[in-house]
Amino acid sequence: MLTPLTVTVGVTALLLALWCGYAALRGQPVKDWHYLGMALVLLLTLAQLVIALARLSNGERPAGDGTAVFVSYLVSIPLCLPVVGVVALGERSRWGSATVAAGALVLAVLQLRLADVWAGGTGGG
Amino acid sequence: MAEGTAERTAKPAGPDLRHGPGRLLVTLYGVFTVGAASRSVYQLTTRFDEAPLAYVLSAVAALVYAFITVSLVRGGEGARRVALVACAAELVGVLTVGTWSLIDPSAFPDATVWSDYGLGYVFFPLILPVTGLLWLRRAGPGPA
Numbered sequence: 001m002l003t004p005l006t007v008t009v010g011v012t013a014l015l016l017a018l019w020c021g022y023a024a025l026r027g028q029p030v031k032d033w034h035y036l037g038m039a040l041v042l043l044l045t046l047a048q049l050v051i052a053l054a055r056l057s058n059g060e061r062p063a064g065d066g067t068a069v070f071v072s073y074l075v076s077i078p079l080c081l082p083v084v085g086v087v088a089l090g091e092r093s094r095w096g097s098a099t100v101a102a103g104a105l106v107l108a109v110l111q112l113r114l115a116d117v118w119a120g121g122t123g124g125g
Numbered sequence: 126m127a128e129g130t131a132e133r134t135a136k137p138a139g140p141d142l143r144h145g146p147g148r149l150l151v152t153l154y155g156v157f158t159v160g161a162a163s164r165s166v167y168q169l170t171t172r173f174d175e176a177p178l179a180y181v182l183s184a185v186a187a188l189v190y191a192f193i194t195v196s197l198v199r200g201g202e203g204a205r206r207v208a209l210v211a212c213a214a215e216l217v218g219v220l221t222v223g224t225w226s227l228i229d230p231s232a233f234p235d236a237t238v239w240s241d242y243g244l245g246y247v248f249f250p251l252i253l254p255v256t257g258l259l260w261l262r263r264a265g266p267g268p269a
Contacts, residue, residue, distance in 0.1 A: 068171075072163060084152060091148045099149045106156055109247070 002051055003115070009044045009077075010111035016041050017104035024097035030088045034100065038081045041104070045078040063120030070117045073110055080107040146260055147197065153253060154194040160246075161187035161238050168235070176235040182222055183237045186250075189215050193257065209261050216254040219243055223251075 016037050020030060052074050062070045084103030088096035165183040173180055189211055196208035223242035226233045236245055243250030 069167065072167070076159075076163075083155075087148060087152050091144060093145060095145050095148050098146075099152050102149060102153060103156075 002048070002055075005044070005048055005051065006111050006115050009041065009048055010108045012041050012044060013104045013108040013111065017101045017108065019101075020097045020104065021101040024094045024101060027094045028097060029092040029094065030097050030100055034097070035085065038085055038100065038104075041107070042078060042081045045081070045107070049074055049078055062118045066117045066120065070114070073114045073117060077107060077110050077114065080104070080110070147200075150253075150257060150260055151194060151197045153249070154190055154197060154257075157238075157246075157249070157253065158187065158190040158194050161190050164238070172235075176233065179233045179235045179237045179240075182218075182239065186215075186218065186238045189218065197257075205261055209258065212254045212257040212261065215250075216258070219250045219254065 016034075019037060020034055023030065023034065052070075056067070056071070061067055080103045081100075084100045088100050090096075091099065161183060165180060165187045168176075168180040168183060193208050193211045193215065196204040196211065219239045219242060222237060222239035226237070226240040233240055238246060238250055242248060
């Protein structure tokens with residue numbers, strides 16, 4: 001897999017989680033800047049989706065028989081931030097920020113799993 | 126349970142589970158429902174014979190998560206009680222399966238969401254029901 005991109009997505013997602021977690025700690029709702037941050041990370045995940053699909057169509061496959069699992073992770077990943085973004089729109093309090101932070105954290109964990117599945121580990125399904 | 130669908134419109138009936146911390150909790154439960162459900166569908170359809178017990182338990186976990194999510198979204202006193210029971214069941218499940226998987230690993234050739242107390246999911250399966258129980262108690266109509 002494209003390790004630099006996976007790492008970039010993971011790290012930016014973690015930074016986003018920290019940023020929104022900090023806003024939640026200070027009792028602030030998500031603001032436009034946070035949404036810009038979400039949009040940036042979302043763009044990275046979409047790039048990841050396109051690149052990974054292109055590689056799959058080129059005949060590259062994850063080690064083992066993890067293709068189905070890999071693709072399901074791949075398409076779930078870009079959904080994380082839009083979902084929590086919408087939830088945060090309806091919750092203009094610190095809990096909206098906490099929700100976005102949680103979504104970004106899930107995104108970072110999914111990056112780990114994605115790399116894991118590509119390397120042949122299907123244990124987590 | 127019979128009437129009303131899971132709609133996210135703000136229509137507080139009784140204790141409000143859909144705003145504030147409840148929002149975060151509902152989102153997390155939603156994530157876990159999707160995660161556990163897709164995992165168990167995949168496992169049950171492709172590899173059921175390898176570890177029937179683990180995969181059936183994964184499916185049960187997914188159902189419990191889905192049930193709690195819907196109850197939390199619906200809100201209201203009835204839903205709160207139902208969610209309390211489901212969270213307690215979830216806690217019992219994660220403790221039982223967690224202990225069981227440590228004592229007798231051979232029963233679980235493949236992991237479930239609840240194996241090793243949810244270690245593979247950063248202990249979230251253990252943290253969620255406790256948080257859920259606390260929140261549901263607090264959102265209740267005073268000390269019941």
